[in-house]
Amino acid sequence: MLREEHKQFLQSLQQRQEVQAVLVLPDHVKVPPFYERAGYLVVVNGAQNQAGVRQVITEEKVIWEQKVSAWELEKGLVQGLDEKLVTWLQRGEVLWDKDDFIYRLRQRLSKLPESLQKRMLFKEYSRLLHAFQETRDYLQEGMVLDAYHALLKALYVWAKWIVFRAGEQPESALWTQVKNLDPSVYKLYEELTLNHEELEKRIELILLPMDFFLSSRLKESVRYLLEVMETRTSPWKLHELAEHTAIGESGIELSLLIEKMVQRSLVCETICMNTDDQQSREIGYIPSK
Missing domain, CATH: 1.10.10 (Arc Repressor Mutant, subunit A)
Incomplete structure (x- = not known):
């Protein structure tokens, strides 16, 4: 259903031949930079470089328009989608949808292909290993704040690994997903960011379960790489x-x-x-x- 205050803007979109679908975020769902004003995702047919954000003023109201090409979304289903786009596609209200493009996209999005899952587990594991080593190196050099920053990055990557392993696509509210999928890792994130214990001690305590995870999940995570290596x-x-x-x-x-x-x-x-x-x-x- 068209929003009355944005009717003129939405009608202009309907008249554009390249527009494939339009979605709007419910008021309770926030995706940067669409915090204070209404935001619309406009899916267009055309070249891959169609993505972009613009502000539109209509009837003295400011609207955010996030444009993305259907080609980019199709590519993302194979190679991995940006978390913000996943939130748009899964939680956005569909205002119109030519040829059921968004409907079919959502069906495919609900089941992560095994090939993409293996690739993303490999990618996020390798990033986690790198951030883990970076954290330890900083800590050994006495650079505690740098170690804290690296560990935050490591926890974020770990969270994405958990979501991909569950067969889902990470959303912008990543920690809300992880709280349901793996409360123990969510608890580690809380311990690092909210605990009032000495920072260096907090970092050391979180590195222990992370080290165990990296050892226990190595074989599962590098299956993608091993399959590439086995091609010759x-x-x-x-x-x-x-x-x-x-x-x-x-x-x-x-x-x-x-x-x-x-x-x-x-x-x-x-x-x-x-x-x-x-x-x-x-x-x-x-x-x-």
Whole structure:
């Protein structure tokens, strides 16, 4: 149903041929930057660079318009959607929807594809490992505030891992999701941010269960990487893995992750002869049998 005070704006959208669907957020759902004023998600057909935010004044009222292309949403279902867009799609009120595009999108969004789930578990685990190591390094150097910032980042990534493992897409209100899915991790977040104990002590206490998680969930989380490595029998050099299309686009730092996989005997190190320079040798990696 059209909002009466925004009728002129919405009617102008309906007249635009490229508009595929329009959604509005209920008043109780807030997504940045749409806090104080009404916000609309406008899905358009066209090139991938259609995304953008603009402010529109109509009848002396200011409206936020968030535009996104249908192509970008389709891509997100395969590669992962931004948390704010997930909130729009799952909680927004559909004002109109050509060819049931949003209806079909929501059906697909309700079930996370296994291929995307494996990829995102791998991505978030590798980010968590990096943030965990960064936190420990800062702490050892006595840089407590930097360690706190890194640990907050680590907890946020851990929370996303939990949501993906549950077969859901992370929303902008991420900790509300995690409170229902894994109260113990939510409790750790509360301990870090709300507890009045000495900050360094809080950080040290949270690193312990995080370290256990990283060890116990390694094999499950790197299944995506192992499947890539199993596509050939010859060893993989580190730069080859980093440049692989299935991995490179994620911007993952592999060195720390591979090192942990070697320690846990998930992959084996071997020596590769450099064909350009017979005197130069490079370490390669193959999945363990």
